[in-house]
Amino acid sequence: MESVIVAIDGPSGTGKSSTSKAVAAKLGLSYLDTGAQYRAITWWMISNGVDVSDAGAIAAVAAKPVIVSGTDPSRPTITVDGVDASGPIRTEEVTSRVSAVSAVPEVRALITELQRTIARGAEHGIVVEGRDIGTTVLPDADLKIFLTASPEARAARRSGELKGADVRATQEALVKRDAADSSRKTSPLAKADDAVEVDTTDLTLDQVIECVVTLVDERR
Numbered sequence: 073m074e075s076v077i078v079a080i081d082g083p084s085g086t087g088k089s090s091t092s093k094a095v096a097a098k099l100g101l102s103y104l105d106t107g108a109q110y111r112a113i114t115w116w117m118i119s120n121g122v123d124v125s126d127a128g129a130i131a132a133v134a135a136k137p138v139i140v141s142g143t144d145p146s147r148p149t150i151t152v153d154g155v156d157a158s159g160p161i162r163t164e165e166v167t168s169r170v171s172a173v174s175a176v177p178e179v180r181a182l183i184t185e186l187q188r189t190i191a192r193g194a195e196h197g198i199v200v201e202g203r204d205i206g207t208t209v210l211p212d213a214d215l216k217i218f219l220t221a222s223p224e225a226r227a228a229r230r231s232g233e234l235k236g237a238d239v240r241a242t243q244e245a246l247v248k249r250d251a252a253d254s255s256r257k258t259s260p261l262a263k264a265d266d267a268v269e270v271d272t273t274d275l276t277l278d279q280v281i282e283c284v285v286t287l288v289d290e291r292r
């Protein structure tokens with residue numbers, strides 16, 4: 073099978089993770105959740121008492137944590153300094169702080185390099201999901217997808233995942249995080265000019281997966 077690199081970007085709650093994992097599993101590709109890496113470095117900063125509102129303080133220690141991502145789509149893992157971080161990176165505290173940490177250029181430079189190394193090493197190809205994969209991390213990807221959905225649909229999905237969290241509060245937090253991610257100076261959340269935009273508002277997850285699998289097949 074020919075190796076293929078797929079970049080899937082878009083705001084929170086558009087189904088990026090579920091779609092990316094399923095597409096990678098179906099096509100025998102590796103999978104990388106780049107949001108998990110930014111969450112992991114954020115968790116490390118909080119755990120080590122770094123003031124995450126101070127970009128200088130973040131930049132000074134950004135190279136310290138060792139972040140390792142497992143790329144099996146059926147069992148993605150993430151460790152920080154050898155410790156399993158998959159639970160702690162999903163807390164409310166990390167979610168509310170991650171945009172500030174991910175906006176720091178030194179953090180982005182380090183994590184981007186890590187992502188490129190992982191993508192280069194994926195023998196059969198990889199599905200990489202994030203915010204700036206098609207624009208910055210892997211501008212030569214074979215296929216770029218930009219997933220969108222209405223804020224209402226995204227909030228409803230996210231609050232379902234968070235087991236019944238208040239939909240309105242979830243929507244507010246989500247819109248705020250997307251605004252921060254889209255307006256930062258260094259590689260903001262953006263659609264690459266050559267990305268295929270898929271609006272998932274009225275699609276089931278299976279329909280989105282099928283759509284992306286078809287697009288990958290067309291490129292191989």
Ligand code: C5P
Nearest residue numbers: 106107108110170171174202203204253
């Ligand atoms: O995808 P997820 O919601 O886990 O991403 C968490 C955060 O990581 C985003 O809100 C964004 O601040 C950051 N991120 C990023 N670039 C990426 C992936 C995620 O800045 N490629």
